[in-house]
Amino acid sequence: MKFWVIVLFVCTPLVGADVVQPPVPAPQLLIPAAGNTAGASGTFFRSDITLVNFANHDQIVRLQWLPQGISSSASKMITLSAQGWIRSLDFVGDYLGQTGLGAIVITGITSAGDIDPTAALFATTRIWTLQPGSSATTSQTFPAVPVASINSPSAALFGVGGKGNYRENIGIVNLDPINAQTFEVGNPLSGPIPFAPLVITVPPMPMQQTLLGSGDNTFGVLELIIVNVTDSATRSNSWVAYGSTVDNFSGDAWSELAVVGAPTFCCAPIG
Amino acid sequence: MKSSLIIITIFCVTALSAAQIHNNSVVLPLTAAPQLLIPVAGSTPGANGTFFRSDIAMFNFASHDQMVKLRWLPGSGGTSATSTIAIKAQSGIRSADFVASILGQSGLGSILVTGVNSDGTADVTARLYVSSRVWTREPGTDGTTSQSLPAIPTSAVNMQAAALFAAGGADNPANYRVNVGIVNLDPNNMQTFAVSLPTASGSTSLFIVAVPAMSMQQIGLGSGVSSTQQINIQNVTGGATQSNSWIAYGSTVDNITGDAWSELALAGVTGQ
Numbered sequence: 001m002k003f004w005v006i007v008l009f010v011c012t013p014l015v016g017a018d019v020v021q022p023p024v025p026a027p028q029l030l031i032p033a034a035g036n037t038a039g040a041s042g043t044f045f046r047s048d049i050t051l052v053n054f055a056n057h058d059q060i061v062r063l064q065w066l067p068q069g070i071s072s073s074a075s076k077m078i079t080l081s082a083q084g085w086i087r088s089l090d091f092v093g094d095y096l097g098q099t100g101l102g103a104i105v106i107t108g109i110t111s112a113g114d115i116d117p118t119a120a121l122f123a124t125t126r127i128w129t130l131q132p133g134s135s136a137t138t139s140q141t142f143p144a145v146p147v148a149s150i151n152s153p154s155a156a157l158f159g160v161g162g163k164g165n166y167r168e169n170i171g172i173v174n175l176d177p178i179n180a181q182t183f184e185v186g187n188p189l190s191g192p193i194p195f196a197p198l199v200i201t202v203p204p205m206p207m208q209q210t211l212l213g214s215g216d217n218t219f220g221v222l223e224l225i226i227v228n229v230t231d232s233a234t235r236s237n238s239w240v241a242y243g244s245t246v247d248n249f250s251g252d253a254w255s256e257l258a259v260v261g262a263p264t265f266c267c268a269p270i271g
Numbered sequence: 272m273k274s275s276l277i278i279i280t281i282f283c284v285t286a287l288s289a290a291q292i293h294n295n296s297v298v299l300p301l302t303a304a305p306q307l308l309i310p311v312a313g314s315t316p317g318a319n320g321t322f323f324r325s326d327i328a329m330f331n332f333a334s335h336d337q338m339v340k341l342r343w344l345p346g347s348g349g350t351s352a353t354s355t356i357a358i359k360a361q362s363g364i365r366s367a368d369f370v371a372s373i374l375g376q377s378g379l380g381s382i383l384v385t386g387v388n389s390d391g392t393a394d395v396t397a398r399l400y401v402s403s404r405v406w407t408r409e410p411g412t413d414g415t416t417s418q419s420l421p422a423i424p425t426s427a428v429n430m431q432a433a434a435l436f437a438a439g440g441a442d443n444p445a446n447y448r449v450n451v452g453i454v455n456l457d458p459n460n461m462q463t464f465a466v467s468l469p470t471a472s473g474s475t476s477l478f479i480v481a482v483p484a485m486s487m488q489q490i491g492l493g494s495g496v497s498s499t500q501q502i503n504i505q506n507v508t509g510g511a512t513q514s515n516s517w518i519a520y521g522s523t524v525d526n527i528t529g530d531a532w533s534e535l536a537l538a539g540v541t542g543q
Contacts, residue, residue, distance in 0.1 A: 024537075024538070025537075048437075048441055050436045050437040052436055052537075085436060085501075087436075087437070087441060087498055087499055088441075089441040089442055089498075122436070122537055124436060124437035124534050126437075126532050128530075131528050131530070134527055134528060135443070135446070135527065136446060136525045136526075136527035136528040136530065137440070137442065137525050137528060137530045138416070138528060138530045139530050139532055140532075141418075141419070141532045141533070141534075143421070158328050158330055158363065158400065158402055159326075159328050159402035159404075159419075162326060162367070164414070164415060165413070165414075223363075247414040247415050248414070249409075249412050249413045249414030249415075250409045250412055250414025250415055250416060250528075251414070252406070252409070252414055252415045252416045252417050252530075254404050254417055254418075254419045255419075256402055256419075259302065259303075259400060260302065261302065261303075261332075262303075262330075262332060262400070263332055263334070263361045
């Protein structure tokens, strides 16, 4: 494996600054949602997380747990060997020693505890549970977000819900270290789908997941706009939002990161 | 012997094509672009009564109406096809069976989504956004199973080698099957790839995959792939026809529930 990573370092062309995907390693990453928590109907959700060190030096990594709804300074340090990687089926329990739902900030640091700009970290993550009554699983994946890319004055979700029986959640992670942020989540369309704007306040450095609704075809064709309405003196762009849709019958689930800079659509989208 | 030659070729080709190293990029997770690739989509029957379809939402972020060319890049044995649709300014479409309903196609493939002008040329002012997942009814239930894979701005596609890290099921690898898909965006030349699964003992399982120009190919690696197995994908096309216009993805599927997840192969890293 080390040979392979060295080859990647030396020989692989890189994407430009305006590139959004495919993924690239970064010194600091945010996993927007992770957990070790019981769900409904006998489910228990855990996070299957892979963390890769692409640097050619051993890397100290700080794992900061941002629990749902409350500010926290809980963190753990681990060391990844040069070009080494780990994978855990229950990362939140095994590596962070935490329970519940939250987000994780992953930071490559120096021995002095400062951010290591040479760190090259990559993560994949999914939240999974055994499907009640079977030995198999259901899961949903979340992309890790390079923290340096987070700059969200407003954002929108487009792929939430669907034609079926689903429940929809929205999650917001506030990375401002000092100030709570308040968000309005709304549907800009005056259409037949009932959805009153939500106001969600997220304390500094936690995440907050909120149920939007549940039932048949609830939000299948909606654009959902998330606007930071915090007072301008303390308003921050250091936040991300995601949508999570879960099939009420099978537990099938999918997620999307909110899109920054999306327009407010003028007219009803086509179903 | 053949495997050894291929591995040597991998090394040589990679070493010869050393590329520019940039400063660490700031990347935005998702945004709009003039041209996007949906790596995998379909309208095709699967095993055990499943039928896979693509739930695709496509939006025009631009303040002008947009003509959009949809090019179907077929999987093995399929035929390429192109459709053009119009999406109103700052509006969108969504279909639970996009491949059949919008493209009139079946089978497994990729979709190249391009904003175009009225004369058919690429519209650099296009701002398109796509979300996509492949889903099926779960046999015997009223629910679904699905996996989502992000659309990729084609301007970001520039690969020589790539790797997958999160394939396989960690709880019980035998319960999961692993697929690797490769999309070749070179307009003229077939590309040949070595998909390898090296082990600590030095042995390597090797799959050679030839992907025709402007098409995709998905191969099965079988069940039981270790959850800590790194999967390497290397373009081993020889000579002047080798192209960096390709991407790869991994897909892991629970053999019992159909639970599935995908990851884009990691192309490289940023130097300092």
